[in-house]
Amino acid sequence: MGEETRRLNMKDFFVSYNSQDRTWAEWIAWTLEEASYSVIIQAWDFRPGGNFVLDMQKAARDSQRTIAVLSNNYLQAEYTHPEWATAFAKDPQSLKRLLIPIRVQECQPDGILGQIVYVDLVGCSAEAAAKEKILTMLQERAKPTAAPAFPGAAPMPHTAVSVAPVFPGTGAIASSHTLGLAVHGWDEHRANPDPMVELDWRQYCDRSTRKVPSPDIWDNTLFPQLKQAQQTLIEASPNRSIKLYGNRPLTMTLAIGVTFPAVAGYQFEIEQVTGGKAMTCKSTTEPSTTKLRVVREQGIEGDNLIFAINISVPTAWDDISHFHKNNLTELNALVYVEPEQGVGQQSLQSDSDAVALAIHAKDLIRQYRRQYKAKKVHLILICPAFFALVLGQHLNALGQILAYERTEEGSYQVSVCLRTG
Numbered sequence: 001m002g003e004e005t006r007r008l009n010m011k012d013f014f015v016s017y018n019s020q021d022r023t024w025a026e027w028i029a030w031t032l033e034e035a036s037y038s039v040i041i042q043a044w045d046f047r048p049g050g051n052f053v054l055d056m057q058k059a060a061r062d063s064q065r066t067i068a069v070l071s072n073n074y075l076q077a078e079y080t081h082p083e084w085a086t087a088f089a090k091d092p093q094s095l096k097r098l099l100i101p102i103r104v105q106e107c108q109p110d111g112i113l114g115q116i117v118y119v120d121l122v123g124c125s126a127e128a129a130a131k132e133k134i135l136t137m138l139q140e141r142a143k144p145t146a147a148p149a150f151p152g153a154a155p156m157p158h159t160a161v162s163v164a165p166v167f168p169g170t171g172a173i174a175s176s177h178t179l180g181l182a183v184h185g186w187d188e189h190r191a192n193p194d195p196m197v198e199l200d201w202r203q204y205c206d207r208s209t210r211k212v213p214s215p216d217i218w219d220n221t222l223f224p225q226l227k228q229a230q231q232t233l234i235e236a237s238p239n240r241s242i243k244l245y246g247n248r249p250l251t252m253t254l255a256i257g258v259t260f261p262a263v264a265g266y267q268f269e270i271e272q273v274t275g276g277k278a279m280t281c282k283s284t285t286e287p288s289t290t291k292l293r294v295v296r297e298q299g300i301e302g303d304n305l306i307f308a309i310n311i312s313v314p315t316a317w318d319d320i321s322h323f324h325k326n327n328l329t330e331l332n333a334l335v336y337v338e339p340e341q342g343v344g345q346q347s348l349q350s351d352s353d354a355v356a357l358a359i360h361a362k363d364l365i366r367q368y369r370r371q372y373k374a375k376k377v378h379l380i381l382i383c384p385a386f387f388a389l390v391l392g393q394h395l396n397a398l399g400q401i402l403a404y405e406r407t408e409e410g411s412y413q414v415s416v417c418l419r420t421g
Contacts, residue, residue, distance in 0.1 A: 012037040014063035016083040018073040024104040024121075025069050031131050035263055035396055036366050037138075060086040065098050070118060071105035084113060100137060128240065128265030135263050138397055139421035179233045179241065183256060185248025195245055196236060197229045205249060210408045212249045215417045226259050243269045250381050250388045251403040251415040257392020258418050266393065272351070272386040279351070281386040283393060287356035292337045292364060298324070302332025305374035307365050309391075310336065311357070311383040314343045320380060323412050331378060335368045337361070348384060358390035365398055377401045380412055395420050 013032055017025035022043055029041040040059040046052060056079075060066065066087035074080050084099055091098035094116060101109065101118035108114070119137045124130045180195030185205040201222065204213040213222055233242065242260065260266035268283040292309070296317065299305075306324055310316045317336060324334045339347045339357060348354050369377055379401050381388055395401060398420045404412040 011040045011059075011063045012065065013039045014059045014066045014083075014087075015039060015041040015069065016060075016066055016074075016080060017042075017069035018071065018077045018080055020073040021069050021071050021104060024071075028067060028069065028102060028134065031134055031263070035135055036363055036394075037397065056083065065100060068099065068101040068113075070101045070103040070107055070109060072107045073105075075107055075109060075113075088112060088116075102134065102137075128263075131263045131265070135396055135421070179237060179239065180243050180245065181229060181233065181256075182245035183248055183252065184246045185252050187247055189245060189247050191245035195243070197232050199225055199229060201248070201252070205252075208408075210406060210413075212251060212405045212413070212415045215402075215414065218255065218416045222255075223259070226256065230259060240265045241267045241269070244389065245271075248385075249405050249415065250383065250385065251405050253385045253388040254379075254381065254392040254395075254403050255416050255418065257389045258395055258420065260393065261396055262390075262393040263396060268389055268393070270386050270389060272354075272384055281351035281354065283351075283355065283390050285351045285355055287359055288350065288352040290353045290356045291340050292357055292360050293340050294335060294364070295338050296321070296334070296336040299328075299331075299333025299372070301373045303373075303375040304331045304333075304378060305369060305372045305376070306331050306334040306378045306380065307368060308334065308336045308380040309361055309383060310338050310343055311347055311387060312343065312345065313382045316343075316382045319406075319410050320412075323380075326411075333372045333374070335364075335372075337364060348387070351386060354384065354387045355390055358387055358394055361391055362394040362398070365395075365401075369398065375399065378414070379403045382406075392418075397421050 013029075015025050015029050025041060026043055029039045029044070032039050040063055042056075042059075045059070046055045060083060066084060068074065068080070068084045068087075084101075087099040090096075099116055101113065101116055103118045103120045103122055106122055109116075109118070119133055121130050121133065124133065180191060180193070180197070182189075182191050182195040182198040184198075184200050184202055186202070186207045188200070188202065201213070204217060204222070205211060240260075244256065257268075260268070262283065270281050271278060272281045306320075308316075308320045310320075320334070320336060324331060339353075341347055348357070365377055365379075368374075377398065377400070381391075381403070395418060401418040401420055402414045403416050403418060405415045407413050
């Protein structure tokens with residue numbers, strides 16, 4: 001295998017562990033692959049008939065980074081030391097963070113290994129919180145998605161987030177309770193029963209002129225309000241099942257999904273017209289086997305890649321292609337995808353189809369971002385709201401994504417900047 005081919009086929013992570021910590025190692029590997037990272041792990045990839053030492057050497061060589069599953073078992077074992085030492089030798093000053101220890105048991109690494117900052121899962125009994133720790137560690141910075149509130153500012157007006165009072169006779173909210181969140185954009189749709197948290201963003205939207213919030217409004221106003229809504233729901237109940245109400249631009253629904261990611265355990269339920277009929281869609285439904293297909297691909301390698309997903313409108317390609325041609329100097333390449341079963345109002349027959357396509361879309365965005373060496377992905381969606389919501393929930397570890405809305409003239413305007421890590 002040539003060096004260039006080997007480099008392109010490298011996995012994201014090699015999970016190094018002692019056999020007594022296999023359950024932790026497999027859970028970590030599963031979490032990473034669920035987030036669309038590629039992984040090599042002995043339990044899954046070293047098959048009967050292979051040479052263990054050569055397999056281990058190949059795994060360490062052909063992975064960009066090594067995760068060391070720290071425990072007393074790991075620190076006292078003979079064969080684990082060369083595995084983490086190989087990663088350390090490639091990056092002795094930890095400038096590239098090629099060695100990432102994850103501590104799963106009370107232990108104290110010493111010497112060289114003791115100088116590497118580890119992710120600590122000891123005492124972390126909630127799976128969602130542990131997943132969040134692991135995926136947060138992969139970000140280059142721990143900068144939040146929303147601007148911090150100005151410390152000298154007056155408290156946010158009470159009307160920004162309205163919280164329905166809890167009926168005094170019910171006591172604490174049951175953990176099985178589905179929390180209600182309403183976000184109004186284009187217009188106001190009253191929910192029944194009243195949602196626990198309600199955000200009215202109609203002043204930032206106008207359907208007739210296609211007015212949508214700008215990235216600055218998102219960073220300074222809407223993301224902070226959405227984070228406050230998230231905190232209110234978390235404090236109300238440990239349950240992370242949310243019923244979403246309201247009618248709003250697709251980018252707004254996408255941003256809600258990003259704020260409440262699947263890897264953190266958030267689950268959504270939304271009313272959606274699918275296959276010509278109204279139905280309740282759930283983000284936790286088992287995905288179907290449906291896939292997306294790349295229909296058009298054009299342009300060159302560069303910092304900015306347009307990734308367009310069309311599910312709903314058969315004639316959308318002309319506008320997307322025209323938008324790219326008008327912005328060739330800034331937007332280097334375009335990848336345009338559709339469902340394998342075709343485009344139109346009947347292309348999604350169930351919420352299972354939407355979940356499957358959203359997961360596949362995330363994988364394709366990741367693939368083509370790497371292929372075109374793009375630093376930013378410019379995302380155009382022509383799709384049902386439920387698809388946008390679930391896609392947002394899976395958009396982690398993809399770098400900066402600029403999401404676009406259609407303009408009154410039939411072109412596209414950037415609305416929200418998503419910093420996915």
